[in-house]
Amino acid sequence: MQHRPESRRGAPVLDGARLTAYDVLHGVSSRDAYANLLLPQLLRERAADLSPRDAAFATQLTYGTLRATGTLDAVLAGLVSRPLGELEPELLDLLRLGAYQVIDLRVPAHAAVDTTVALARAIVGTGASGLVNAVLRKVADGGDRAAWVQALGATGDERLSLLTDHPQWIIDAWRGALGSDAELEDALLADDEAPEVHLVARSVDRATLIASSDGLPGPWSPYAVRLEGGDPGLLPEVRSGSAGVQDEGSQVAALALVRAPLDGPDAAWLDMCAGPGGKAALLAAVRPEGVRLTAADRSEHRVGLVASALRDAEDVEVLVTDGRTGPWEAGSFDRVLLDAPCTGLGALRRRPEVRWRRTPEDVAPLAELQRELLDAALVAVRPGGVVAYVTCSPHTAETVDVVAGVADRDDVEVLPVAPLFPGVPDAARGDGLQLWPHRHGTDAMFVALLRRRS
Numbered sequence: 469m470q471h472r473p474e475s476r477r478g479a480p481v482l483d484g485a486r487l488t489a490y491d492v493l494h495g496v497s498s499r500d501a502y503a504n505l506l507l508p509q510l511l512r513e514r515a516a517d518l519s520p521r522d523a524a525f526a527t528q529l530t531y532g533t534l535r536a537t538g539t540l541d542a543v544l545a546g547l548v549s550r551p552l553g554e555l556e557p558e559l560l561d562l563l564r565l566g567a568y569q570v571i572d573l574r575v576p577a578h579a580a581v582d583t584t585v586a587l588a589r590a591i592v593g594t595g596a597s598g599l600v601n602a603v604l605r606k607v608a609d610g611g612d613r614a615a616w617v618q619a620l621g622a623t624g625d626e627r628l629s630l631l632t633d634h635p636q637w638i639i640d641a642w643r644g645a646l647g648s649d650a651e652l653e654d655a656l657l658a659d660d661e662a663p664e665v666h667l668v669a670r671s672v673d674r675a676t677l678i679a680s681s682d683g684l685p686g687p688w689s690p691y692a693v694r695l696e697g698g699d700p701g702l703l704p705e706v707r708s709g710s711a712g713v714q715d716e717g718s719q720v721a722a723l724a725l726v727r728a729p730l731d732g733p734d735a736a737w738l739d740m741c742a743g744p745g746g747k748a749a750l751l752a753a754v755r756p757e758g759v760r761l762t763a764a765d766r767s768e769h770r771v772g773l774v775a776s777a778l779r780d781a782e783d784v785e786v787l788v789t790d791g792r793t794g795p796w797e798a799g800s801f802d803r804v805l806l807d808a809p810c811t812g813l814g815a816l817r818r819r820p821e822v823r824w825r826r827t828p829e830d831v832a833p834l835a836e837l838q839r840e841l842l843d844a845a846l847v848a849v850r851p852g853g854v855v856a857y858v859t860c861s862p863h864t865a866e867t868v869d870v871v872a873g874v875a876d877r878d879d880v881e882v883l884p885v886a887p888l889f890p891g892v893p894d895a896a897r898g899d900g901l902q903l904w905p906h907r908h909g910t911d912a913m914f915v916a917l918l919r920r921r922s
């Protein structure tokens with residue numbers, strides 16, 4: 469349970485949406501919480517005190533402030549006399565929350581300032597309220613984000629970073645993956661927007677899900693439904709597990725494995741890194757009759773989530789194992805999904821704090837693990853069988869470089885993926901498939917298909 473300050477007798481009642489956003493921001497900054505897990509938990513716990521509108525505002529405040537942290541800090545750094553790192557952490561979180569409302573949401577200055585001052589008084593103490601008041605008034609005087617970016621004198625990539633909420637090394641990674649600057653700003657801006665909710669109709673007819681959710685069919689996956697907003701957890705199909713929440717790009721990645729051409733038997737599939745089970749649940753739902761699905765993950769906790777996602781599926785095996793040393797015999801599987809652990813640089817829309825938490829130093833060890841897992845996947849698949857190598861990162865070191873590491877092997881054939889999705893435009897990346905938020909409205913998923921030669 470989060471710390472929840474009491475409003476004092478006579479003092480204004482603290483704004484529930486803003487307090488909830490603060491509690492998540494502080495969870496993220498003080499104990500590395502994940503906003504996409506902590507926020508729903510707090511919204512559930514506080515449902516009696518928060519209207520649906522409050523919950524939506526808390527979500528906007530939380531995600532927006534976390535995404536904008538770099539720009540907010542650049543603005544605040546010029547207005548606070550101490551280095552930001554020397555401020556009380558609670559105070560810094562509150563200043564970011566207030567500044568976000570002023571420069572991005574254009575909440576009237578008095579409302580943003582007064583509510584943040586009230587929170588500061590309750591959480592940090594009366595002494596902090598003067599500083600919060602003075603700093604946020606100066607933020608408001610500076611205008612909106614565009615005005616602030618201009619005032620900060622930023623040009624080139626620094627301007628791009630402040631406008632799109634991406635640190636320089638991620639801008640470099642996206643530039644490298646896109647291959648030029650032509651679409652870079654569009655791509656980064658699309659990656660900075662709150663994503664739509666995507667549903668997957670697993671064992672329910674898509675038309676039924678569209679009718680019950682008031683959504684629209686997703687353009688790329690025959691199972692996808694897109695919603696503009698709302699709480700998908702309230703839908704009966706999501707509650708029963710016949711539908712789930714899953715980015716349409718993830719659906720396409722799982723379907724690439726299903727659609728890959730195969731010679732010979734097709735009876736045993738492996739999802740080597742299955743936790744929490746989104747793609748495994750789709751594979752289980754769409755597999756032809758008689759296919760047995762093995763879903764593995766190194767993390768016991770995540771295997772529990774896989775088991776829950778597959779609770780109604782028959783002929784599945786769920787196990788805790790390191791994919792590199794799994795208990796299966798070499799050549800046991802006809803199709804193997806390797807949805808590899810990665811930096812997640814393609815799914816930043818859904819995990820807003822990740823862009824500031826990840827560092828360039830994370831890439832090399834993950835790429836090494838990806839190479840080892842891919843080698844193991846190519847052992848697990850039978851000659852003639854297919855491996856789908858998938859990442860939710862477009863970083864070259866985690867995508868085409870990993871595939872290039874095995875592409876020259878005599879026993880490996882790289883298959884073109886884009887022709888399996890003729891309706892998806894501009895998705896080829898070499899022989900692989902690369903989806904983008906600005907082109908496809910999905911996470912930036914990468915898929916390569918590798919066939920073991922007989």
Ligand SMILES: C[S@@+](CC[C@H](N)C(=O)[O-])C[C@H]1O[C@@H](n2cnc3c(N)ncnc32)[C@H](O)[C@@H]1O
Pocket residue numbers: 718740741742743744745746747748764765766767770789790791792807808809810841
């Ligand atoms: C990108 S996630 C998989 C997402 C999943 N396929 C889905 O759609 O829900 C990567 C997973 O790899 C797991 N993992 C990391 N290293 C592993 C290893 N050596 N062997 C097996 N699983 C591993 C992580 O625990 C994590 O659950």
